[in-house]
Amino acid sequence: MVSGSSKGIDYFSQLLREQAPFEVSTACDGTRAAEALETEEYSLVVVITPLADCFGIQAALKAAQTNAGVILVASAQLSPHTALQLGEEGVFVFYLEMGRRMFGSAVSLMLALHRRLIREIPKSQKLQQKIQDIRQVDRAKCLLIQYWGLTEEDAHRYIEKKAMDRRVPRVQVAKEILDSFAV
Secondary structure (H helix, E strand, O other): EEEEHHHHHHHHHHHHHHHOOOOOOOEEEEEHHHHHHHHOOOOOOEEEEEOOOOOOOOHHHHOOOOOOOEEEEEEOOOOOOHHHHHHHOEEEEEHHOOOHHHHHHHHHHHHHHHHHHHHHHHHHHHHHHHHHHHHHHHHHHHHHHHHHHOHHHHHHHHHHHHHHOOOHHHHHHHHHHHHOOOO
């Protein structure tokens, strides 16, 4: 929870604890919040505006780059355009006028979002690894084309055949080719 006011922290901490037994960490400004986000993983980040060093929008956007659900607590003076932009970045804008019940719904929604994002991490990592493997195979093909004078099809066939003959993945053959050319 990020707030420039201890009253805000006390009030919203109590609302959170009514939902579930949350362990609440606090920061009094955007700078400390950014530092905490660098070192810790959070399920939910609540930014209560204004902060001591900024309004709080940047702190909310920084938190939205993590897997945490993010709620920005603001007064009705926050422009609808800004609220829309924050929503597009995954930040739920909670206006003080919305009341306790709506805050509970926002917390539930953002925690559900957090759980969904956490489930997607392994899929994303797997796709990133596939992309990296494809790049290595492509680099190996380029080296075979450049230094051995093979065509792209022949370089592809060479890597495929070596991998099948040895019963290893293509990326392993590609890594060996890259190592042999000291790349």
